[in-house]
Amino acid sequence: MAVKVVVKKSTYRDSITLMKISDELTKLNGVSQAASVMATDLNKKLLEDVGFIGRDIEAAGPDDLLIGIQAKDSATLEKALSEAEKLLSSQEIVVASEVLPRTLDSALKTMPDANLAVISVPGNFAKREAMKALENGLNVFLFSSNVAIEDEIELKALAKRKHLLMMGPDCGTAIINGVVLGFGNVVRRGSIGLVSASGTGLQQVSTLVHREGLGISQAIGTGGNDLHEEIRGITMLEGIRLLDDDDNTRAIVLISKPPGPKTTKEILRVAEDCRKPVVVNFLGITTHDGRAQNWHAASTLEEAVKIACEIVDKTRRRELGFRGSKPMETVAKSERSKLSRSQKYVRGLFSGGTLCYETQVVLSTLTGDVFSNTPLKTESRIGGMEPSRGHTCIDMGSEEFVVGRAHPMIDFSLRKRRILKEAEDPEAAVILLDVVLGYGANPDPAGELVPSIIQAKEIAKKKGRFLSVVASVVGTPDDPQNMMKQEAELRKAGVIIMPSNAQASRIAGMIATGEGSGATGSK
Amino acid sequence: MSGRTNILTKKLKVINVGIETFADELRKQGVEVVRVDWRPPAVDEKLLELMDEL
Numbered sequence: 001m002a003v004k005v006v007v008k009k010s011t012y013r014d015s016i017t018l019m020k021i022s023d024e025l026t027k028l029n030g031v032s033q034a035a036s037v038m039a040t041d042l043n044k045k046l047l048e049d050v051g052f053i054g055r056d057i058e059a060a061g062p063d064d065l066l067i068g069i070q071a072k073d074s075a076t077l078e079k080a081l082s083e084a085e086k087l088l089s090s091q092e093i094v095v096a097s098e099v100l101p102r103t104l105d106s107a108l109k110t111m112p113d114a115n116l117a118v119i120s121v122p123g124n125f126a127k128r129e130a131m132k133a134l135e136n137g138l139n140v141f142l143f144s145s146n147v148a149i150e151d152e153i154e155l156k157a158l159a160k161r162k163h164l165l166m167m168g169p170d171c172g173t174a175i176i177n178g179v180v181l182g183f184g185n186v187v188r189r190g191s192i193g194l195v196s197a198s199g200t201g202l203q204q205v206s207t208l209v210h211r212e213g214l215g216i217s218q219a220i221g222t223g224g225n226d227l228h229e230e231i232r233g234i235t236m237l238e239g240i241r242l243l244d245d246d247d248n249t250r251a252i253v254l255i256s257k258p259p260g261p262k263t264t265k266e267i268l269r270v271a272e273d274c275r276k277p278v279v280v281n282f283l284g285i286t287t288h289d290g291r292a293q294n295w296h297a298a299s300t301l302e303e304a305v306k307i308a309c310e311i312v313d314k315t316r317r318r319e320l321g322f323r324g325s326k327p328m329e330t331v332a333k334s335e336r337s338k339l340s341r342s343q344k345y346v347r348g349l350f351s352g353g354t355l356c357y358e359t360q361v362v363l364s365t366l367t368g369d370v371f372s373n374t375p376l377k378t379e380s381r382i383g384g385m386e387p388s389r390g391h392t393c394i395d396m397g398s399e400e401f402v403v404g405r406a407h408p409m410i411d412f413s414l415r416k417r418r419i420l421k422e423a424e425d426p427e428a429a430v431i432l433l434d435v436v437l438g439y440g441a442n443p444d445p446a447g448e449l450v451p452s453i454i455q456a457k458e459i460a461k462k463k464g465r466f467l468s469v470v471a472s473v474v475g476t477p478d479d480p481q482n483m484m485k486q487e488a489e490l491r492k493a494g495v496i497i498m499p500s501n502a503q504a505s506r507i508a509g510m511i512a513t514g515e516g517s518g519a520t521g522s523k
Numbered sequence: 524m525s526g527r528t529n530i531l532t533k534k535l536k537v538i539n540v541g542i543e544t545f546a547d548e549l550r551k552q553g554v555e556v557v558r559v560d561w562r563p564p565a566v567d568e569k570l571l572e573l574m575d576e577l
Contacts, residue, residue, distance in 0.1 A: 012562040014542045062563040100560035107538045111557045120541030139530045179535050439548045
């Protein structure tokens with residue numbers, strides 16, 4: 001085995017470019033590990049954790065680029081390094097063809113009437129850039145994560161004083177005036193306004209609204225930490241007020257995992273004062289004190305969509321459910337009849353954290369406790385890398401999976417590996433997947449998943465078992481990946497496609513347990 | 524909401540600092556974007572903050 005780390009002094013590439021390069025290098029024959037990262041303290045630590053050690057790494061500064069490669073022998077290693085050089089220089093040509101401002105201040109001279117800064121620099125530099133933007137009167141979409149809570153509070157307090165919208169830090173998606181920021185889907189414009197602390201939650205709700213024939217007025221992202229008790233939903237509260245004043249919005253949907261009690265109380269108080277109806281989807285929370293008239297509780301993302309659609313379009317009641325040719329129960333029964341006696345459990349492998357959480361909310365009503373790395377109850381916690389146990393749902397976008405690697409919406413390699421691992425388990429009955437489309441996501445998720453799904457089904461078949469695979473596609477026909485094509489390819493590989501994550505979770509539970517399907521036994 | 528800078532009523536004009544793909548995808552949507560060729564400063568960020576304060 002040969003290992004080498006090369007330091008490229010004063011060389012910078014953005015994180016997505018570097019992840020693409022790492023990905024290309026890892027795919028090379030004989031390369032067991034490859035990483036191209038900027039030499040920030042965090043990245044240096046990560047390299048050390050995976051076995052890249054040396055004085056050169058220690059001495060490198062945040063403006064230096066590191067390439068670490070582990071290969072079967074030194075010839076393969078050298079070949080991979082020269083490939084890395086090639087990939088880096090091909091990126092450089094694109095950069096060199098444009099003359100670009102080097103700072104936000106000089107960019108403002110080019111565009112003095114700019115009104116929004118989209119910022120995605122590494123976390124330790126993010127506050128500085130966002131502060132500069134706010135001080136110059138710009139609204140901010142801050143994609144960067146790893147920003148300290150006290151810095152987030154400072155940014156949001158400044159934004160509030162200056163009447164600016166501060167989306168993030170850790171904000172993955174938003175749709176402002178019909179424009180998708182960050183990762184998001186191509187959806188119709190309409191009269192439902194969203195404020196969301198969850199990126200994939202926002203994507204699921206906006207795409208389901210689109211598929212119901214309605215549209216989104218605005219979708220404001222708050223960032224994942226906004227509803228922490230220390231921050232108290234500063235951006236969510238501002239978002240609610242903006243949408244309440246927005247002429248194009250007729251109903252407001254709030255999306256988050258359950259916040260702390262003080263934050264929940266404050267948000268519900270503001271929701272109660274709104275002139276417009278508010279649908280509150282704090283996943284799993286269904287309590288309603290009975291006095292509140294103006295807000296509606298939804299326990300799942302799908303239910304939030306149903307309520308919001310019925311508010312803005314009173315012409316029909318909506319049944320967001322199974323739209324296959326056979327009723328849901330029949331499909332579940334047919335899948336279940338093919339299972340062996342040992343196969344009892346659902347194994348959910350997610351790229352969206354909120355979808356993973358929603359699945360647990362839905363599944364636990366059918367199956368009881370579900371193990372997860374982001375569990376509903378602390379006693380159900382298992383590590384993401386640990387083998388599955390009973391019903392298990394893993395958020396593969398959580399920190400333990402994405403260090404030095406692209407998000408699982410882009411990089412499918414860990415999920416594909418896990419699918420094959422689950423197929424080996426005689427207790428696994430159903431593999432449940434989310435497939436997220438839209439700007440920023442992998443250009444062909446079905447193309448990535450199908451070979452592994454076919455292989456997983458074959459592994460089970462060789463052991464005399466049948467492995468059921470269920471998925472939902474978060475997307476619209478207008479997304480760059482073409483939802484229809486993606487769904488068709490997955491179906492061809494024997495995947496049961498459901499129209500929403502909640503429905504996919506429900507049918508997966510029915511297949512594994514027989515509960516609710518009218519089918520109680522397996523062979 | 525008088526006096527408020529309300530982004531929801533304005534055509535977006537964006538300055539992109541960081542990931543290049545975001546600027547490209549905004550342009551594909553017909554949005555005017557200026558991309559900052561951002562590089563991490565060679566000095567420590569704490570020092571930068573101190574310099575900003577000065």
